[in-house]
Amino acid sequence: MAAVTAPKQDRSRATRQRLLEAAVACLAEHGWAGSTVAVVAERAGVSRGAAQHHFPTREDLFTAAVEYVAEERSQALRALPRRDRHEAVAALVDLYTGPLFRAALHLWVAASDEAQLRDRVTELEARVGRESHRIAVELLGADESRPGVRETVQGLLDMARGLGLATLLTDDRARRERVVAQWARLVNEELA
Amino acid sequence: MAAVTAPKQDRSRATRQRLLEAAVACLAEHGWAGSTVAVVAERAGVSRGAAQHHFPTREDLFTAAVEYVAEERSQALRALPRRDRHEAVAALVDLYTGPLFRAALHLWVAASDEAQLRDRVTELEARVGRESHRIAVELLGADESRPGVRETVQGLLDMARGLGLATLLTDDRARRERVVAQWARLVNEELA
DNA sequence: CGAAAAACAATCAAGCATGCCTGCATGATT
DNA sequence: AATCATGCAGGCATGCTTGATTGTTTTTCG
Structure with a gap:
């Protein structure tokens, strides 16, 4: 951890937050190479x-972004409503089609070549995976x-x-829904 | 486009081939950003x-690399031996753990942000997917x-x-094999 | 209210990748 | 054999990104 300073200031916290949000958004939209600090800063205003x-x-920024994404995905995960198994499968799959997963995907691929990021990403991804x-x-x-x-x-x-x-x-949603329907059926039979 | 002429020289063909192979290898090892033309050229000798x-x-190089990877993956696909369903599932999964898939993955992620590459990649990936x-x-x-x-x-x-x-x-092979074993079973029951 | 510290803005220098251009060697054509 | 086209090598210039430095504004605290 770099930041030893506890963020007491509201404005500072807000700026930091906006930077992280912008970093994630830029990752999802422009990828790793396209997410320049200048681009991120501009998007954050x-x-x-x-x-x-x-x-x-720059590495500090995206190391923090990695943790931010992990936390966001974790929250999205816990916010899933519990319904029947088909709905559960569909909801889980939906988590992997949004901008958060997109950003995470870019981070994974980038981290696979940047030794520094790799450790952080693998560790956090293992946590989110568990x-x-x-x-x-639980949902199923x-x-x-x-x-x-x-x-x-x-x-x-x-x-x-x-x-x-x-x-x-x-983004072939129709295909996705068909596969989800069938696999929900398979899983449902197996778990019954 | 300049010379669409069929390469008559053997040396030229060899060089081109080595460049493509080097490009794929660099993609798998150093990722998109790390695969500089200088790096690729040096690796190709x-x-x-x-x-x-x-x-x-550079775009020309990796556009060609995309097609090269697609063709290689297609060949690897056709070379799969046909055995029982469990072996078939394991063989299919293995195709997605080698350097070819790794290179393809880097290309996909990079192409998702480079409008030019995207078309080529989606088109070829659709073909390989089919x-x-x-x-x-057939295998199953x-x-x-x-x-x-x-x-x-x-x-x-x-x-x-x-x-x-x-x-x-x-690279958690143990986990992968357990998942493959279980789903080979499920798929086998479903297809029976 | 005033001073210190933090947050923010802007500019500068260095490194690197790409693309272009020139020069040389090798093979093809007549 | 002469000439031309092609393959190949290296240097040059441009643009971009990053990290550092300096200056300005805002906030916090005595």
């Missing part, structure tokens, strides 16, 4: 100097003591990731 | 000037006339994509 004040280096699994089990009413159930849920989440990856290029 | 001679712009589906159906001995079978196979391929994406950061 502050100067590059301000950005540098809060995050001395939380996703836990919540998925799965009994993990039964053999195979754990792997069934994991595979379902991996499928959701794959669908999100496919959505990156072409 | 040629000068930057030679690289520029064959691919006037071929993947066709071969998967699936009867697509039955409702739900098509979506089952599609979801399986999406799961493979998701597993490959997860492998980008942490």
